[in-house]
Amino acid sequence: MADANADKPMMAVLNHKRPSRRPIWMMRQAGRYLPEYRDVRAQAGSFLDLCYAPELAAEVTFQPLRRFDLDAAILFADILLVPHALGVELAFEEGRGPILKSVRSSEEVKQLQRRGMMKRLAPVLETVDRVVSGVDKHITVIGFCGAPWTVASYMIEGGTSSDRRRARTAASLCEPWFCHLIEVLVEASAAYLVAQLRAGAEVVQIFESWAGDLGAIDFRKWSIQPVARIVELVRGEIPDAKIIGFPRKAGLGIVDFASETGVSGLGLDETVSRQTMKSLVSDGHIVQGNVDPVRLAAGGRCLMDDINDIVKNVSVDKHIMNLGHGVFPDTSPDNVEMFIDHVRYMDSNM
Numbered sequence: 001m002a003d004a005n006a007d008k009p010m011m012a013v014l015n016h017k018r019p020s021r022r023p024i025w026m027m028r029q030a031g032r033y034l035p036e037y038r039d040v041r042a043q044a045g046s047f048l049d050l051c052y053a054p055e056l057a058a059e060v061t062f063q064p065l066r067r068f069d070l071d072a073a074i075l076f077a078d079i080l081l082v083p084h085a086l087g088v089e090l091a092f093e094e095g096r097g098p099i100l101k102s103v104r105s106s107e108e109v110k111q112l113q114r115r116g117m118m119k120r121l122a123p124v125l126e127t128v129d130r131v132v133s134g135v136d137k138h139i140t141v142i143g144f145c146g147a148p149w150t151v152a153s154y155m156i157e158g159g160t161s162s163d164r165r166r167a168r169t170a171a172s173l174c175e176p177w178f179c180h181l182i183e184v185l186v187e188a189s190a191a192y193l194v195a196q197l198r199a200g201a202e203v204v205q206i207f208e209s210w211a212g213d214l215g216a217i218d219f220r221k222w223s224i225q226p227v228a229r230i231v232e233l234v235r236g237e238i239p240d241a242k243i244i245g246f247p248r249k250a251g252l253g254i255v256d257f258a259s260e261t262g263v264s265g266l267g268l269d270e271t272v273s274r275q276t277m278k279s280l281v282s283d284g285h286i287v288q289g290n291v292d293p294v295r296l297a298a299g300g301r302c303l304m305d306d307i308n309d310i311v312k313n314v315s316v317d318k319h320i321m322n323l324g325h326g327v328f329p330d331t332s333p334d335n336v337e338m339f340i341d342h343v344r345y346m347d348s349n350m
């Protein structure tokens with residue numbers, strides 16, 4: 001029987017096989033840097049309305065694929081849809097980012113409504129289904145969620161915060177309500193990822209955007225362990241599920257994260273050195289990233305230098321090309337084109 005993944009470069013790499021070419025995708029590949037995204041976003045009304053409108057969310061997922069020679073589509077949604085589906089009030093305000101009704105006590109954690117959560121997320125699963133049906137066969141469809149610590153930090157702070165001090169303090173004190181919140185998020189996130197995989201996503205990524213907040217003890221307890229538990233719960237349902245973990249700015253903590261969570265691949269932010277990247281690869285891990293999004297926005301020679309250095313250091317069968325974090329909204333789409341062209345050029349000359 002023909003291997004359905006044979007023509008999918010990203011799946012080949014995650015299955016430890018040689019891909020037909022180096023897979024490329026970008027975090028925030030759909031978004032404000034694209035004029036056609038801004039049009040659909042205006043048509044949808046709010047950002048949340050867009051996330052819950054499957055036809056429009058699928059449309060913005062497709063937009064970067066029409067412009068660029070990418071190898072994956074990431075579901076258009078947000079990590080904060082999980083708390084929203086658990087009953088937390090959420091709004092995205094222009095220029096301020098997300099605003100949530102804060103959760104900071106046992107009573108507030110108990111009020112989270114696990115029952116009915118999947119029903120509230122049904123439109124997102126419909127988006128997955130539409131995306132899977134609409135992409136070319138070499139494209140891998142990626143679903144995602146936020147890691148419990150990162151999502152909890154937004155819930156506790158009530159939105160974006162400069163130092164997440166309140167959440168970090170609750171974590172370090174092991175406040176019982178905090179432990180309970182993490183447990184709720186572990187279970188909800190695992191169920192949500194399983195649902196995305198059943199709807200046709202082939203890979204899921206767990207975004208731990210605020211990994212860098214946690215001291216060593218708390219990083220193990222509140223990032224590595226909850227993510228390991230999600231991986232275990234998802235694989236309990238779907239044994240060979242492909243899961244990428246992205247512990248952003250975890251420093252050398254990424255080494256323990258890699259060996260202890262059981263993820264299939266590791267997203268690397270732009271601060272991870274090529275030396276660390278190579279040692280993760282020699283330990284048997286698949287790595288993803290880590291072009292500096294600042295260099296993508298700046299373009300030209302500094303972008304090419306970053307790409308050259310990565311391509312020369314990490315072989316095509318161990319690496320998924322991506323950024324160290326999302327595309328900045330002021331990035332020119334021409335730079336994205338140049339990024340992809342240059343990766344293709346370098347690969348064909350290796």
Ligand code: CP3
Nearest residue numbers: 027028029030031047074075076077078079097098207209
């Ligand atoms: O293309 C993709 O990457 C898929 C869609 C996606 C979005 N958010 C869309 C989005 C994904 C994977 C995310 C993940 C996400 N959301 C993270 C983890 C990754 C990271 O950036 O660290 C986090 C922390 C969030 C929470 C969030 N969503 C914030 C803090 C903000 C406001 C800041 C901002 O960039 O506006 C958002 C809004 C958001 N999520 C936008 C998009 C395209 C911009 C909304 C708009 O159109 O106005």
